[in-house]
Amino acid sequence: MLRKIRSQWFLLALAAVYLIGHAGTEHFAQIASKSWIRSGVLFTVMWAMGITLRPDAIRRSVRHPTASLLAIGMNMIGVPLLCLPAMWFLPTEYSGGLFVAGLVPCTLASASVWTRKAGGDDSIAMVTTVVTNLACIAVVPMGVQMVLAMHTRIPPLAQMEKLFWFVVLPLLLAQAMRRMGAAGWADRNKFRLAGAAQIGILTMVFIGAVVSQSYGDRLTWSNLDTVAMVAIAAVSVHLLAFGIAYGWAKLLHLPPGERSAIGIAGSQKTLMVGLQIAIDCGVSVLPMMIYHGGQLLCDTIIADRLKK
Template sequence: MWPRIKRQWFLIALATCFCIGFFASETLQPLLAMTTLRSAIVFSVMWIMGVTLKADAVRQSLARPLPTLLAIGINVLVVPLLCLPAQAILPASAFGGLFVVSLVPCTLASAAVWTRKADGNDSIALMTTVVTNLACIFVIPIGVSLVLARQADISAIEQMRKLATIVVAPLVIAQTMRTIGVAKWADRNKIRLSLLAQFGILSMVVFGAIASAGMIQNADESGVSSIGMTTATLVFLVIAIHLSAFGIGILVSRATGADRASQVAVGFGGSQKTLMVGLQIAIDLGVSVIPMLMYHLFQLTIDTVIAERWKQSSEQMDQNRPSKET
């Protein structure tokens, strides 16, 4: 049992941090006003993820750009379109949180890691990660202004400025530092740096839980019920959206003649979303953070199963090849 707990410690810690923030929200409420602290945490985590990101492999995807373009298109355009019908069945705050999920960029680490585990082309996942994170300064404000204009308290220009400061700037700084000699130090200390990044994410989960508690309390005071039904609907939607984006990536890349390794990369890169940026945007807009937490939880769980099965399938294919040749 202990090895299993050790492997899943982050998910356990995520649930624990959410419970702490949620049930101690009245005591911790002053933390929400510390916007500079939240921005500093996001900046630090994005820098850590950026400095441990080996972007050299991204150049490999330039030789065959179509799978990368498909993954980027699915992540930036298809996932938001898949979310739009939910507006008819979800409360405004829950839909706002779900749509924020669809707008945020691909994960900085897990998309490439899961792709590599499944014997996929991780250079495609890396390129998708880099492009969607750089493009988020335009994608998120445009998406918010088009769909969530009534719920957004900050202007598109202000969103662009903030995203450029806390998402793009740390990535550019981190990659610049890698080119001037920090790469070896970052690679040598990758485990420690990744652990620090995970603690930063967990701290943002606490912020999100505090905000969620306040939203639920306001909903109760306004006479809005059926929270349990909304939660069940959200679970169904985040799983359906993730699997749909994943499946579209596989089918479309296969239809264009991409090899198995590229199909795997398009599936993971097109469907995964980053928790860190999503939490920050949801809190800033005053929408529910629960969809972002759910999406992150289920994408980790589902994609782990998919990666392990594809890995086993790949190993079986490798074992069967010699016998066929003989």
């Protein structure tokens, strides 16, 4: 039992931090409202994750791009489209939050880790991660403008500029530092950097829980059924995206290792960027949290089965 708790400590911490922020809105509202804190945390986390990315594995995938293109297409286009039907049966703040979860790029850490767990080709996951994160400066504002224009307070160009400074720039800076001699240090301190990134994510969840209260995102006994529907919708989108991507890879007669990478990288989403966009757009952060937790739990089971 204790071993299971240790292995899932991050998911438990996510839930605890969200509930604390949700309950302590009055005490922490002034701190959470400072945008420079959110931006600083986002920049730091993206840098910490980016400096551990090994570019040598990416070159292998670029030579045979079919698998990577399939994963990128599912992540950038397929998942947001799968989120749209939720607008028919979920309240606006939750359906908007789920769409943001589908719109943001592939996660920097877990896609490669879970691909390796499944015995897949992690170079595909790395290419998907890099491309979707670099492309998010255009994809995210365009998607938000087309679907959530009534909710967002940030013009598309301003959002593009913000994503460049706090998502793309730290990734580019991190990779430049690797090329300038920091690669060995980053590889030796990979677990410390991952721990720092997780603390940053928990900080963003806390801020998101506090800020989202002002948008009517309140957990009460009366809306537990709605939260359950959000959870079902988020997990369903992730599993559908995985199944569709894996199925297309199978139809194209790609090797099993590439199928696993396409399914995982094509369906996973990054929590950090999703929280920032949800806060900026004034929608609930809860769907992004549920999507992230659901992908970790589901893909753990899927990876074990694929490896066997």
